[in-house]
Amino acid sequence: MDLKKGTLRQVLLITDGCSNQGEDPVAMAALAREHGITVNVIGIMEENSPEYLHKGLKEVEDISLSGGGVSQIVYTAQLSQTVQMVTRKGMTQTIHGVINSELQQILGKDSTIEDLPPEKRGEVMEVVDDLGETMDLELIILVDASGSMEKKLATVQESLIDLSISLNSRMGYNQFALFSFPGKKDDTEKLIDWTPQLNSITSAFSKLSSGGITPTGPAIKAAINEFTNRRSKRRLITGDDEEYIEGSGF
Amino acid sequence: MMMKNTSKGQVFKLRAGERITGKWHRNEYSIIRELGSGATGTVYLASGRNGQVAVKTGHDSMAIISEVNVLKHFSRVQGKILGPSLIDVDDFVHGQQQIPFYVMEFLKGETLFQFMKDHKPEWAGILLVQLLTDLQMLHQAGWVFGDLKPDNLLVVGPPHRVRWIDVGGTTQVGRSIKEYTEFFDRGYWGLGTRKAEPSYDLFAASMIMINLAYPQRFEKRKDGGGQLKEAVKNSSMLSPFQSVLLKGLYGKYRSAEEMRNDMVSVLNNKGTSRMSAPPAKGQRTASRSGQRVKKKKKKRAVMFETVLLGSFLFIVYLFYLVSQSM
Ligand SMILES: Nc1ncnc2c1ncn2[C@@H]1O[C@H](COP(=O)(O)OP(=O)(O)OP(=O)(O)O)[C@@H](O)[C@H]1O
Numbered sequence: 001m002d003l004k005k006g007t008l009r010q011v012l013l014i015t016d017g018c019s020n021q022g023e024d025p026v027a028m029a030a031l032a033r034e035h036g037i038t039v040n041v042i043g044i045m046e047e048n049s050p051e052y053l054h055k056g057l058k059e060v061e062d063i064s065l066s067g068g069g070v071s072q073i074v075y076t077a078q079l080s081q082t083v084q085m086v087t088r089k090g091m092t093q094t095i096h097g098v099i100n101s102e103l104q105q106i107l108g109k110d111s112t113i114e115d116l117p118p119e120k121r122g123e124v125m126e127v128v129d130d131l132g133e134t135m136d137l138e139l140i141i142l143v144d145a146s147g148s149m150e151k152k153l154a155t156v157q158e159s160l161i162d163l164s165i166s167l168n169s170r171m172g173y174n175q176f177a178l179f180s181f182p183g184k185k186d187d188t189e190k191l192i193d194w195t196p197q198l199n200s201i202t203s204a205f206s207k208l209s210s211g212g213i214t215p216t217g218p219a220i221k222a223a224i225n226e227f228t229n230r231r232s233k234r235r236l237i238t239g240d241d242e243e244y245i246e247g248s249g250f
Numbered sequence: 251m252m253m254k255n256t257s258k259g260q261v262f263k264l265r266a267g268e269r270i271t272g273k274w275h276r277n278e279y280s281i282i283r284e285l286g287s288g289a290t291g292t293v294y295l296a297s298g299r300n301g302q303v304a305v306k307t308g309h310d311s312m313a314i315i316s317e318v319n320v321l322k323h324f325s326r327v328q329g330k331i332l333g334p335s336l337i338d339v340d341d342f343v344h345g346q347q348q349i350p351f352y353v354m355e356f357l358k359g360e361t362l363f364q365f366m367k368d369h370k371p372e373w374a375g376i377l378l379v380q381l382l383t384d385l386q387m388l389h390q391a392g393w394v395f396g397d398l399k400p401d402n403l404l405v406v407g408p409p410h411r412v413r414w415i416d417v418g419g420t421t422q423v424g425r426s427i428k429e430y431t432e433f434f435d436r437g438y439w440g441l442g443t444r445k446a447e448p449s450y451d452l453f454a455a456s457m458i459m460i461n462l463a464y465p466q467r468f469e470k471r472k473d474g475g476g477q478l479k480e481a482v483k484n485s486s487m488l489s490p491f492q493s494v495l496l497k498g499l500y501g502k503y504r505s506a507e508e509m510r511n512d513m514v515s516v517l518n519n520k521g522t523s524r525m526s527a528p529p530a531k532g533q534r535t536a537s538r539s540g541q542r543v544k545k546k547k548k549k550r551a552v553m554f555e556t557v558l559l560g561s562f563l564f565i566v567y568l569f570y571l572v573s574q575s576m
Pocket residue numbers: 285286287288289290291292293304334354355356357358401402415416417418
């Protein structure tokens with residue numbers, strides 16, 4: 001696969017607890033990974049939130065593990081910096097994974113970057129850094145809009161604008177889309193269609209109606225569909241046979 | 251803040267007296283004590299074949315290797331050393347795990363805050379000048395430090411000299427900053443992008459001064475830019491440097507050298523005005539005006555003489571330090 005031409009496809013899931021409706025989100029994350037989509041997860045916690053919410057956050061780690069991504073549990077105040085770090089690490093990890101699987105084709109089944117001597121590893125890392133900086137990125141952000149999230153949405157909004165500052169400082173091209181779950185009518189609602197800048201976000205969250213259910217699994221599935229449709233649509237229009245990075249190899 | 255990296259092993263600590271041997275280069279290091287730890291790993295003081303060294307181990311081999319890459323590039327920069335020099339890179343086996351580490355020069359010094367506790371406030375400006383001198387060289391070599399903050403600076407010596415450690419955020423000019431800390435990040439304050447360019451570091455350098463004046467730091471309010479301006483104005487430690495710091499914060503300097511030169515001239519003027527208490531005209535010629543006052547009358551109070559001598563020595567010392575950093 002030609003890495004230089006590829007686009008990184010990542011999902012960033014922001015939630016504060018347990019899913020309670022629809023498909024198992026861990027399974028949906030595994031499915032995403034099969035599509036070459038990496039799922040990164042941020043679990044938001046409040047300093048004095050009740051115990052049962054803390055338990056729900058175990059799901060956060062499970063989803064990212066099965067989605068080949070990175071996860072982090074964080075207090076609301078540290079959200080901005082965490083959002084950008086998780087996204088960045090998720091991208092690096094995806095590229096790292098692809099390079100690992102290429103290495104395995106050359107060097108054998110059990111070889112990873114870690115098995116190379118430090119000097120060679122340094123050269124590989126420069127390639128990973130290069131790609132992370134220059135590759136195009138398609139990012140779907142899934143925001144949990146269930147009742148318990150209501151007070152945190154202002155902070156989420158701020159952190160996403162901050163993320164846009166970080167990603168738009170990269171050399172590569174970015175496209176963002178923003179979904180919330182549950183939506184007004186369906187499990188998932190598209191709040192912002194694909195855009196290179198996240199500034200338009202300010203008005204998006206005012207439209208949210210926080211409800212009692214948390215359909216995390218269906219939301220991940222909706223993100224997979226969005227990526228798949230987008231890809232086939234683009235192929236139809238431009239005949240573009242663009243390669244996507246597969247987040248496998250872990 | 252710990253990042254949960256789903257493909258990596260867990261954190262562990264080495265104990266004093268433990269020995270580690272590199273798998274590839276077979277060098278042995280004996281751990282003396284922990285120096286500190288952070289997001290990427292833990293740094294130990296250790297003794298190697300050629301004396302004391304600092305050993306950094308990490309749980310994330312990608313992060314360790316990219317720091318090594320940066321340190322390698324530094325050693326290629328001609329002339330002065332920027333950051334600790336790189337000595338060795340290897341892995342050691344610990345139980346079932348293979349742990350990456352690198353070995354660098356041990357910098358013996360105090361953190362910026364420790365140092366400032368025991369020294370006069372005028373040191374802050376001098377250390378900033380030294381820092382700007384190094385930044386100028388770094389930028390010329392095509393790099394931006396990125397995660398510039400008091401934690402990542404040590405004051406070594408005497409003669410006292412600021413040195414930086416932890417190059418984890420160091421980024422090639424034109425790319426996006428690899429690692430940053432919100433208080434020192436212009437993006438957070440709404441004063442610019444996270445593109446690696448000299449002005450990114452100059453913002454952080456100004457914030458370091460603000461942090462020295464406000465050790466507790468403070469949270470951002472709506473208008474970040476206006477808030478920082480107020481913070482500078484309202485501090486007696488910072489207000490003499492107001493014009494320089496504000497230009498640094500607002501991205502008005504094109505190079506570290508420009509900011510350094512402005513800083514030096516403020517420091518020079520500051521010394522003079524303190525020496526000749528009555529309004530003096532030639533504010534710039536520090537030592538000359540000092541001598542003139544001295545000759546004038548023998549009967550001046552001893553007190554004044556002492557103060558005068560003190561500040562004269564201070565100015566000489568200041569010039570010495572500034573020239574040191576050139
Ligand atoms: N070369 C060195 N000489 C002396 N002390 C050092 C050296 N390198 C690091 N240290 C000490 O170890 C501490 C931790 O190092 P460092 O900042 O590199 O860790 P880190 O894991 O990258 O932390 P973070 O990323 O959170 O800033 C430093 O604050 C410093 O006190």
